[in-house]
Amino acid sequence: MATEKPHINLAVIGHIDHGKSTTVGRLMYEAGAVPAHIVEQYKKEAESKGKGSFAFAWVMDSLKEERERGITIDIAHKRFDTDKYYFTVVDCPGHRDFVKNMITGASQADAAVIVVAAPDGVMEQTKEHVFLSKTLGIKQLIVAVNKMDASKYEEARFNQVKADVGSLLKMVGTNPDSVKFIPISAFEGDNIIKISANMPWYKGKTLFGLLDELEVPEKPTEKPLRVPIQDAYSISGIGTVPVGRVETGTLKKGMNVTFMPANKTGEVKSIEMHHEEIPQALPGDNIGFNVRGIGKDDVRRGDVCGAADNPPSVAEEFSAQIVVLQHPSAITIGYTPVFHCHTAQTACTFTELVKKLDPRTGQTLEENPTFLKAGDAAIIKCHPTKPLCVESAKEFPQLGRFAIRDMGQTIAAGMCISVVKKQMR
């Protein structure tokens, strides 16, 4: 039997075309996670198209083309193993609505690889992604300076990109010394699983080596149960099966659980993970669970499940600390963008601009500012336009962080400080 390795959710982020897909593909290929028949098929095609030896980059570009044509090639569920861990790549590089995926995906990530192409350096989305990973609370970062082959494997270019990303990290309050930087070529396979002879000046570990140095986050099993719901199914012969990921606490068979804001209670009859029945589910487990006493339409995406005697909070109003990333003009009271919080998407109205803060030090710059603009950090109060479960990020980080989106753009990100609870009957 295979021994159970600890699991880490990994986000691979960065500006478009900087090589996220190629990096993920390369990691999976080197880890032996791409099914042999797919490798074989592409080797043959590479040969027939006169690519001589097996050209990895060509394979990745073909995969990308197929994806763009809508053909799904399932590269082993984006799962790969290193010596110590098994990884799931939680976001979906190359997807069009990438930032939105990052918000929902990255809030679940334990660590992130930020890919920055050496020839281009820091770009718009690099900034956005560094900012979001900070606000969404991803503590472990690896910066992969990619396409080193296209920058003649020059140490000076690597150092320049490292310095630029370093300033960006400082801006969001992260010490660059706490972040690992590595020069790679996902295309050529430099420093991925083997130390590259092309960059003798680099004295660090390979990307696999750095991934093995990450730490497994502690599981908050002792906290109250919270399971944001992704979807609910009705399965004949079984009944209603909500699906979601346990964020905190422990879900046990036989427990009475309450879904909020739906305010429906039922008994857990069975829990399933990876198509196997399990007696209990812990933080990080993606599960489906059958609940007796509720109907399929009683529960929907965005609801949160908790123990019946300690149900999730539904906010009448909440205070939050936010950082504004971009906005075409100015944000004033009454602004009602969509908050993406755990699995919920709910429009919330800014009801008070409490104070403007120094984004670096957190010190108050202005009480009751009349507006907020790009670059500002602030404490605000907001009112959900329909019932929303949100918790203070201090108590439940995964349920208190959110991104604010409007007109297809990420306007701001932040975390909930306190909740005025709505009375539920």
Ligand code: GDP
């Ligand atoms: P994504 O949009 O960030 O997922 O980027 P892709 O992985 O699709 O890569 C964008 C383009 O850059 C593709 O044509 C890749 O073949 C190319 N590319 C990716 N990694 C490397 C690399 O290490 N070196 C070079 N020269 N090109 C690369």
